[in-house]
Amino acid sequence: MNLSLISLEIGVALLGVLVLLAGLWTPPHRRSALGFCTALGLTVLLALLVKQGMAIETLTDSSGGFVRDGLAVFFKALFLLAGILVTLLTMGFANRLRTGGAEVYALNCFALCGMLFAASANSFVMLFVAIELITITFYVLTSLQSHRLRSLEAGIKYLILGAAASAVMVFGIALIYGSAHTLQFNLIADGLAAGHMKQLLLFQLGALLLLAGLAFKIAAVPFQIWAPDVYQGAPAPVTAFLAIGSKAAGFVLLLRVLYTAFQVQPDGPRLLEPTAMFSVMAAATIIFGSLCALRQRNLKRLLGYASIASAGYVLLGIVALNERGAAAVLVYLAGYLFAVIAAFTVISILTPEDEDEDLSILANLHKRSPLMALTLTLAVASLAGIPPLAGFLGKFLLLRAVIEPAATFPWLVAVALLGVVASLYYYFGIIREIFWGTGQWWTEKAPETAAIKLADSQVVVLVVCVLGMLAVGLYPQPILEIANAAVQGLGL
Amino acid sequence: MDFLFYIFSALTLLCGALVVFNPFSRNPVTSAMFLVLTIICMSGLFVLLKAFFLAAVQILVYAGAVIVLFLFVIMLLNIKEEERQRFRKFGTFLGAAAVAGLAWILVTTVTSSRAGERSLANNAGETKPLGELLFTNYVLPFEIVSLLLLVAMVGCILLSKTPDTEDTNDIEEETE
Numbered sequence: 001m002n003l004s005l006i007s008l009e010i011g012v013a014l015l016g017v018l019v020l021l022a023g024l025w026t027p028p029h030r031r032s033a034l035g036f037c038t039a040l041g042l043t044v045l046l047a048l049l050v051k052q053g054m055a056i057e058t059l060t061d062s063s064g065g066f067v068r069d070g071l072a073v074f075f076k077a078l079f080l081l082a083g084i085l086v087t088l089l090t091m092g093f094a095n096r097l098r099t100g101g102a103e104v105y106a107l108n109c110f111a112l113c114g115m116l117f118a119a120s121a122n123s124f125v126m127l128f129v130a131i132e133l134i135t136i137t138f139y140v141l142t143s144l145q146s147h148r149l150r151s152l153e154a155g156i157k158y159l160i161l162g163a164a165a166s167a168v169m170v171f172g173i174a175l176i177y178g179s180a181h182t183l184q185f186n187l188i189a190d191g192l193a194a195g196h197m198k199q200l201l202l203f204q205l206g207a208l209l210l211l212a213g214l215a216f217k218i219a220a221v222p223f224q225i226w227a228p229d230v231y232q233g234a235p236a237p238v239t240a241f242l243a244i245g246s247k248a249a250g251f252v253l254l255l256r257v258l259y260t261a262f263q264v265q266p267d268g269p270r271l272l273e274p275t276a277m278f279s280v281m282a283a284a285t286i287i288f289g290s291l292c293a294l295r296q297r298n299l300k301r302l303l304g305y306a307s308i309a310s311a312g313y314v315l316l317g318i319v320a321l322n323e324r325g326a327a328a329v330l331v332y333l334a335g336y337l338f339a340v341i342a343a344f345t346v347i348s349i350l351t352p353e354d355e356d357e358d359l360s361i362l363a364n365l366h367k368r369s370p371l372m373a374l375t376l377t378l379a380v381a382s383l384a385g386i387p388p389l390a391g392f393l394g395k396f397l398l399l400r401a402v403i404e405p406a407a408t409f410p411w412l413v414a415v416a417l418l419g420v421v422a423s424l425y426y427y428f429g430i431i432r433e434i435f436w437g438t439g440q441w442w443t444e445k446a447p448e449t450a451a452i453k454l455a456d457s458q459v460v461v462l463v464v465c466v467l468g469m470l471a472v473g474l475y476p477q478p479i480l481e482i483a484n485a486a487v488q489g490l491g492l
Numbered sequence: 493m494d495f496l497f498y499i500f501s502a503l504t505l506l507c508g509a510l511v512v513f514n515p516f517s518r519n520p521v522t523s524a525m526f527l528v529l530t531i532i533c534m535s536g537l538f539v540l541l542k543a544f545f546l547a548a549v550q551i552l553v554y555a556g557a558v559i560v561l562f563l564f565v566i567m568l569l570n571i572k573e574e575e576r577q578r579f580r581k582f583g584t585f586l587g588a589a590a591v592a593g594l595a596w597i598l599v600t601t602v603t604s605s606r607a608g609e610r611s612l613a614n615n616a617g618e619t620k621p622l623g624e625l626l627f628t629n630y631v632l633p634f635e636i637v638s639l640l641l642l643v644a645m646v647g648c649i650l651l652s653k654t655p656d657t658e659d660t661n662d663i664e665e666e667t668e
Contacts, residue, residue: 006632013639020646063629100650110643117636129633133640140647155651201601 005061005068008045008076009116012083015041016109023102031101035091035457038105039084042112046080049073058489064184065123070486074330075119075252078337082244083112085341085464088457090237093348097235098147111137111245118249122260124173124183124210127253131169131217134249135162138242142234154233161226162216169213175206185261192263207262214257217250218311221284228292231304232357236348239300243307243340248333251314255326259490264321278319283415285312290422299347299357302426303340306383309419310336313398316416319409320401323487328397330483335382335390335472342379342465346372349458362430363437363447369454373434375462382469384427385420390472395420497540504533520566524559531555543617 003010019038026034058069087108094101114133121127139162143155173183179199180188212223219227231239258264264274289309296302310332317329349372350365351357366373382391403413439447454462472479507530511523531554538547626634 017642061632063632065630066632099653103646103650107643107646110639113639114636125630125633126636129636129640133636133643136640136647137643140643140650143651146651199601205597205601 002059002061005059006066006120008049009113009120011045012042012109012113012116015045016106016113019109020103020106023106026102028101031094032091032457034102035087035094035105038109039087039091039457042080042084042087042109046077046084049077049080060122063123064186065126066117066120067122068120069489071252071255071489072120074482074486075248076116078248078334079112079115079119079245082241082248082337082341083108083115085337085461086237086241086245088461089240089341089345089348091457092455093235093237096353097144100144104141104144107137107141108241111141111241115245115249119252121253121256122185124176124185127257128166128170128173131213131249131253132166134246135166135217138238138246141238141241142230144238145235148233150233151235152233154230157233158226158230165213165216165223168209169216172206172209172211172213175202176210177206179203179206185256188261189263210257211254214250214254215281218247218254218314219308220281220311220315221288221308224285224288224308224311227308228301228304231307232298232301236300236344236351239303240341240344240348243303243344244333244337247307247311248337251329251333254318255329255487255490258318259326275319275321278315279409279412282312282315282319283412285309285315286415286419287312290419290426293426294422296426297359299359299361299430300344301357302359302430303343303347306423306426307340309423310383312419313395313416316398316402316412319412322401323484323490324404325398325401326487326490327480327483328394328401330486331397331472331476331479332391332394334479334483335394335469338465338468338472339379339382339389339391342375342462342469343383345458345461345465346376346379349452349454358440359430359433360437360440360447362433363439364449365434367449367451369452371454371459371462372452375466376434377431378466378469380427380430382473384423388470388473390469393473393476497537500533500536500540504530504537507533521563524562524566527562528555528559531559538617541617543622545619545622546617 015038019034022037023031023034052073058067060067087105090104090108094104097104100107111134114130114137117126118130118134121130139155139159142158143152145151176188177183179202180191182188182191216223216226230242234242258274262274286309289305289307289312293302293305293309296305314329314332317325317332319325320328346365347357350361352361355361362376365376378389382389385392385395399413399416402409402416437447439445507526510526511530514522514526531550535547535550535555538544538550
C-alpha cells in the first residue's frame, strides 16, 4: 500500500479527528476558531494538491481499487474547495446549532474524505464504501438542528430512502460480481471487451440496479423524491454541501462506472441502451425540476427543485457519450459550485431562526446588504445560464455536446431549451423579490430595512464565489483546458 | 448438496416475505422474529458456500445483536398503530405487480444463463484467507469503514444528546 498516494485523504481524515478531539476542550464561545483552523487546514491541503498539479500520469495502488488520474485530481480540487467554503459558511451558522457546534466541522471533514475517495474509486468496493461514508455523514448533518422538526423529518426521510437506494445498489454490485468475477473497473472492462462475460443479462441487471443507486445520489428522476424535503429541512450550510459535494460525487462515479468499467460508447456493444436510457432520464429530470420550481415560494425548496433540473442538464453531457460531453460535465459542476454555495450562504444569513425560508425574506436586500444582493443576483443569473457567468458556459457546453456531432435527439434539445426558459422565470422571481419585493404582502407587515452585518468568514465566502463565477465565465480558457485534460484518462 | 441450497433459499425467500407481508399477523415483533429466521437461513447458505466465518458472523451479529436491538426498540416504543392499519388494496396491488415484474426479470435472467464456470477456491470463505484479503487487497476500504463507524458513533451521540444542557455545562465547568 503506497501511502503517499492517499496522503490527501489521510490528511483530511486526520484533520477531522483532530477537530473532533479539540472540540472537547474548546469552550462554546471559541468554537469559530475551530472552524477557522479546519478551513486553514483544508486550504493547505488544497494548495499541496494544486502544487502537485494535474497529474496526467495515472497512478493506482497495488490492489487497483484506488486510482489517481486527471479526473480524480480535478474532482478532489473541486471537493476541497467546496469543503473550505462550506466550513467558512458553517462558522457563521454555528450559533444556530444547539448541539454539535464543534462536531459539525469534523463531520464536514469526514464527508469530504468520502468524496475524495469517491473521486478516486476504481473498484465497486471502494465506490460503495465511499458513497456510504458520504451518505451516512449527511444523515447526521441533515438532522443536526434536532430542535427543528423539519430538520429531523428531512433526516429520517433521507435515512430511509438512502438506505433503500444503498440496498438496491449493493444488490446490483453483487450481481455484477457474480457475472464478472471481479469488482475492479479495469478488469470488468477487459472481461467485457474479450467477451468472457457468460451471463451478460445478469450483468446488465446488476448494472441497471447500480445505476439506480447512483441516480439517487444525483437526484435524477425517478429517484429524486428525497431532494426537495432534504434540501428544505437540512441546515443551510449542509444543504450547500449536499447540493454540490454529494451530487458531484455521484457524477464522478457515474462517469467512471460508465466509461471505465462498462466501456459504453455510441457505436460500442449494445449494453443497457445507455443513450436512450439517459436521454429519457435527462428529459424527465429537467421537466420535473422545472415544473415543480415554477410555483415554489420556499427558497430552499425552490433551489432543491432547481438542483433536480440542473442534474438533468448535467445528464445531457452523459447522453452524448463522448469526451466533449464529459468535459462539459466538469465545467458545469465547477461553475455550479460557486453559484450554489453563494446562494446558500445568503440564505443561511437571511433566514430567521424559527421561520421558513419564504421568498419574502429577500425583500429590500439591496438596501440591507448590497454585497449579498449582488452575490445572490449573480448566483441566480449564473444558475439560470445568463452570459457571461460561469453557469452559461456550462449549460452551453452541455447543450453543444448533445447537438454538435449530429443532433441525435432534437426533442431532448427542445426539452432542455424549454427548461432553460422555465428556469429564467423562477430564477428571476428571486431577483424580482430582492429589488422590488414588498415582503409579506399578506400580513401588510413592512419589510425589514435594518442593515445586515456580515461576519468576516461570510464576506470571504461571498467574495470568493463572485470572483469564481466571473472568472470561470469571463476567462474560461484554463478551466476548459483542465477539464479536457482530466477526461483523457476515461478511456473514451 | 444441491437440494440443501434450494431448501435454504426457498426458506430465506419465504421468511423474508413474511417479514413484510404476513397475512396472519401485523405485529412488528412477529416480523422481527421472521427476520431472525431469514438471517439463519442465509447463514445456512453461507455454510454451503464454505464461508464459515461469514455464517458465524451472520448469526452472532445479525440474529444476535441487531435483532435484539430491533426488538428492544419495538417493545420500548410500544407500536400499536401498525397493527391497526389495514392493507391498502391499491398499494398491495402495485407492490405485487412490481415484485412480479422484478421476479420475472430475475427468473428469465437466471434461467437463460449457465451456472458459473469457475468454482470457488476450496478455502476462500474461511477465516484466514478472508483476513488476508481484508488486510492486503481490501485494506483501504476496510480502513474507510472504520471511519464510517466513527461517523456513525459521533452522529448517534450528537443526535441523542439533549440540546440545551451542553452549553450551560461547559460554562459551569469554566467558572469552577
